[in-house]
Amino acid sequence: TNNRWLPSTERARQQDILAERGKRGKYEEEDEDDEDEEAVLFPFHPARANSVVQPLEKASIVHTPAILLHPVASHRIASSVMSADPTSAVGHRFPTKKVSYNRRDAILYALGIGAHDLRFTFEDCGDFSVFPTYPVTLGFKGTSSDVVPFGTGMNLEIPGIQIDPSMILHGQQGIELPSGPLPLEGTFELEGQITGIYDKGSGALMTTEERLVECGCGEGGSGERRVLAVLTSGVFIRGAGGFGGPRGPSATSANQVPSRPPDHSLHETTLSHQALLYRLSGDYNPLHADPGLAEMVGFKQPILHGLCSFGYAARAVLKTFGENDPKNFKSIEVRFSSPVLPGQTLVTEMWKEQDKIIFQTKVKETGKVVIANAAVVLYNLASNSSASSASSTADLSKSPSCQSAVIFQQMGTVIAKSPELVEKVNAIFEFHIKDKDVVFTVDLKNAPGKVFEGKSSEKADTVFTISDEDYVAMSHGKLNPQMAFMKGKLKISGKVMLAQKLSLLSKAAAKL
Numbered sequence: 288t289n290n291r292w293l294p295s296t297e298r299a300r301q302q303d304i305l306a307e308r309g310k311r312g313k314y315e316e317e318d319e320d321d322e323d324e325e326a327v328l329f330p331f332h333p334a335r336a337n338s339v340v341q342p343l344e345k346a347s348i349v350h351t352p353a354i355l356l357h358p359v360a361s362h363r364i365a366s367s368v369m370s371a372d373p374t375s376a377v378g379h380r381f382p383t384k385k386v387s388y389n390r391r392d393a394i395l396y397a398l399g400i401g402a403h404d405l406r407f408t409f410e411d412c413g414d415f416s417v418f419p420t421y422p423v424t425l426g427f428k429g430t431s432s433d434v435v436p437f438g439t440g441m442n443l444e445i446p447g448i449q450i451d452p453s454m455i456l457h458g459q460q461g462i463e464l465p466s467g468p469l470p471l472e473g474t475f476e477l478e479g480q481i482t483g484i485y486d487k488g489s490g491a492l493m494t495t496e497e498r499l500v501e502c503g504c505g506e507g508g509s510g511e512r513r514v515l516a517v518l519t520s521g522v523f524i525r526g527a528g529g530f531g532g533p534r535g536p537s538a539t540s541a542n543q544v545p546s547r548p549p550d551h552s553l554h555e556t557t558l559s560h561q562a563l564l565y566r567l568s569g570d571y572n573p574l575h576a577d578p579g580l581a582e583m584v585g586f587k588q589p590i591l592h593g594l595c596s597f598g599y600a601a602r603a604v605l606k607t608f609g610e611n612d613p614k615n616f617k618s619i620e621v622r623f624s625s626p627v628l629p630g631q632t633l634v635t636e637m638w639k640e641q642d643k644i645i646f647q648t649k650v651k652e653t654g655k656v657v658i659a660n661a662a663v664v665l666y667n668l669a670s671n672s673s674a675s676s677a678s679s680t681a682d683l684s685k686s687p688s689c690q691s692a693v694i695f696q697q698m699g700t701v702i703a704k705s706p707e708l709v710e711k712v713n714a715i716f717e718f719h720i721k722d723k724d725v726v727f728t729v730d731l732k733n734a735p736g737k738v739f740e741g742k743s744s745e746k747a748d749t750v751f752t753i754s755d756e757d758y759v760a761m762s763h764g765k766l767n768p769q770m771a772f773m774k775g776k777l778k779i780s781g782k783v784m785l786a787q788k789l790s791l792l793s794k795a796a797a798k799l
Contacts, residue, residue, distance in 0.1 A: 373484050373491065374532050376446050380480045386425040386499070387474040392432065392568070393417040396424060399565035400598025401555055404611060404746070417469040419616040420462055420601045422499050422516040423594050426477060428569030437571045445481070448493075457593055458492065459521030459538055461620035466501075466515050468613040475515065476500045482519075485535030491527040492535060495520050519620070538622045542645050542662040549636035552734040553603040553745075554651065554713075557591065559630040565595040591627040596657055600648045603635035604663040607733065608644050611744045614666070621661040625650075633657070642668060689723045691758045692740075698729060698792055699738040709736045712788045717747040722754045729789070749785045752778040 390410045397407035397418050405412040429435065479497035499516040521538065558564065562575040570592055573580050581589040601619050609615035627633065632651035635658075637644050644665065648658035695718070702708055712731035719726050728743045730736060753761070757776050760766035768786070771777035779786055 373448055373527075373530055376448050376481050377484055378480060378482075379445055380478070381497075384426070384477045384479075385430050385474065386428065386477050387430045387472075388417075388421070388425065388428070389432075389472040390415070392428070393421055393471070396421050396568045396598075399561070399568050400595055400602060401557060401561070402602060404606075406611065415471070416613045417471060418598070418602070419464055419469065419605070419613050420598050420619065421469065422518060423460065423462060423597070424568040424570065425475075425499065426497070426518075427571075430474070431569075435569060435571060437573065454490075454525040454527070456523040456525065457520070457623055458523045459494075459519070459620070459622050460594065460597055461519040461618065463517045463618035464515065464616060465517060466513050468616075469515060470501065473501065476502060483535060484532060486528050486530055486532035487523070487534065488528045490523050490525045491530070491532075493522045493524060495522075521622075538660055540660075541622075542620070542660045544636070544645055544647055545638045545640065547638070548735065550638050551607050551737075552634055552636045553607060554632055554634050554732070555599060555603065556632040557595075557599070557627070557629055561595060561629040562589055562591050563629075565592050565598075570594065586626070586628075588628060591629050591631075593623045593626070596627050596633060596648060597621060597623075599633050600635050600646065600658050600661065601663065603633075603648075604637060604644050604646055605665075606744050607637060608639065608663075608668060609665045609744075615668075617664040617666055619661070619663045621658045623657070624659045625655050625657045627657050639668070644668075689720060689725050689755055691718070691720050691723075691727070691755050691762075692725075694759065694762050695727045695729070695738050695740075701792060702729075702731070702736040702738065706735050708792070709734045712785075714748040714782070714785045714788065715743050715745060716785070716789055717742060717750045718758070719750065719752040720755050720758065721752055722756075729792075747781060749779065749781040749783065749789075751786070752780075 394408050394410065397404075400418065400420075402408055402418065406414050406416055407418050409415065427435065477497050477499055479495055481493060482496045483492070483494040485492040485494075497518040497520075498514050499518070501513045501515050566572070566575055572592075574584070574586075575589050575592055578588060581587070597619075600621065604619075605611055605613075605616055627650060631653075633648050634651050635646055635648045637646045642664065644663045646658075646661050646663065647656055648661070649656050709731050715732050716729040717726060718729070725740065726742050727738065727740055728747070729738050730743060730745075732745070732748070753771070753776065757766055757771060761768055761771060761777070766776075768777060772779065
C-alpha cells in the first residue's frame with residue numbers, strides 16, 4: 288500500500304512486516320464468544336499469539352503509526368512486550384498534554400457522528416452545545432486544527448511495557464462529565480494514568496483513566512482547576528497474558544440487556560463516507576481511509592472508527608431518553624465487540640432500568656452486535672415523559688376536552704398489535720390540534736412504535752395542523768383530506784407524501 292503518511296524508514300519497515308503477513312495469509316476474526324476475550328474488534332492472526340515476551344526494566348514506547356489497528360482511545364498506549372511484573376506500571380502517570388477545541392471542531396465532530404440537529408451543528412442556534420462525548424477525540428487532536436499524522440507526539444516511557452500496535456484491541460470506552468455540559472471552546476489539559484493491568488490468559492487488559500481539566504485564570508494558570516470530563520478506556524493486548532497477574536473484572540458481565548423486548552430502538556444509516564468525515568476530528572488512522580491497507584489486513588473496505596459508532600449510540604440514547612439535552616447527560620460506558628462498515632445501518636436498542644439506560648447497538652444488515660454491555664446514566668431520567676414508557680398506548684386522558692385524544696389512544700392500540708408498521712412506515716408524525724393547543728406524536732420510526740401527547744425529541748418527518756373537529760371528521764371519513772387541504776382546514780409541512788401511509792392507521796383507530 289502507499290504509506291505516504293510515514294517517514295521513509297518507517298514506511299520500508301512496515302512494508303516488510305506487511306509482506307511477511309501476506310505469506311501467512313489474511314487476518315481472521317476471533318470468535319465473539321471466547322470467554323478469554325474482553326474485546327473482539329479487529330482481525331488477528333493466530334501466528335502472532337505466541338509473541339516472545341521479554342523482561343524489560345523500562346521500555347521506551349515508540350508509536351509505529353502505519354499498522355492497521357484502531358488507536359487506543361486513551362491515545363497513550365502505542366507500540367507487546369511485558370516485563371516479569373507488568374503490574375508495576377499500574378499508577379504510572381502520563382505527561383500532561385495540552386488540548387484545545389473551538390466551535391468549529393465541535394460542529395465537525397457532531398457531523399462525524401451523524402448529528403443533524405442544529406443544537407450541535409449550528410453555532411447561532413440559541414442552545415448551541417458541544418456533544419457530550421466530544422472529549423474522546425482530544426487525545427488524537429491535541430491543539431492542532433490541521434491534519435495530524437497518525438501517531439504524532441506519542442513517544443512515551445512506561446515502566447516494564449512495550450506494546451506492538453498490531454496486537455492492540457480497543458475493548459472498552461467510557462466518559463463522565465462531572466461538571467455538566469462542556470464549554471463551547473477553550474484550551475485544557477489531559478492528565479492520564481494507567482489504572483489496571485489484568486492477566487486474561489490469551490492477552491492482557493490494560494485500563495487507563497484521563498481527566499480533561501480546565502485550568503483556572505489565576506496568574507500562571509494557578510487558579511481553580513475544574514474537571515470537565517473523566518475518560519476511561521480498556522485495551523486488550525493479544526499475546527501478552529500468562530504473567531500470573533490478577534484476572535480483573537469481566538466486562539461481559541456488566542450492563543447485560545434485559546430479557547424483554549427493547550423499550551425503544553433507533554435506526555440510523557451511516558454515510559458511505561462517514562469514516563472520512565469522522566477522521567477530521569483528529570483520528571487519522573489510515574485503516575479508516577486507505578482501501579489498500581484495509582484489504583491487506585482482511586477488510587473489504589476501510590472500516591468505521593469504533594468511537595464513531597460510540598458517538599452514534601450516545602446520540603440515540605440522549606435523543607430518546609434525555610430530550611437531546613446535554614444537561615441531562617452524566618456518563619456512558621461501552622464494550623466494543625465488532626467493526627462497522629461505512630454505509631451500514633446502526634440499530635441502537637434501549638431498556639430503561641432504574642437510574643440508567645442499558646443499550647446495545649447492532650448492524651441491521653448483519654444482525655451482529657457491535658457495541659455491548661453498554662449503559663448511559665442521565666440526569667432527570669424519570670421526568671422524561673416522551674420516552675420513559677415502553678407502552679405503545681400512552682395515556683392521553685390528560686386532554687378530556689379534545690375528541691381527537693380518543694383516536695390517538697386507539698392508534699396506540701393498533702400499533703401495539705401491528706409492530707411491523709414501524710418498518711413499513713419509518714417516520715414520525717406530529718399533529719397540532721390548533722383549537723385545543725395540543726400536540727400528539729405518532730412515532731412509527733423507532734420500535735416498537737408509540738403514540739404520546741407532546742412533541743418528539745426527534746424531529747418529525749411530517750407535521751399536520753388541523754382543528755379537533757375536522758380531524759375527528761377526517762378520521763371517520765366524513766371529511767376528505769384533499770378537500771380539507773385545499774380549503775385550508777388542513778396544513779401539512781415536511782414530507783407531505785408520507786401522509787398517505789398514515790391514512791389507514793387513522794381509519795383503523797377511528798373504527799375502534
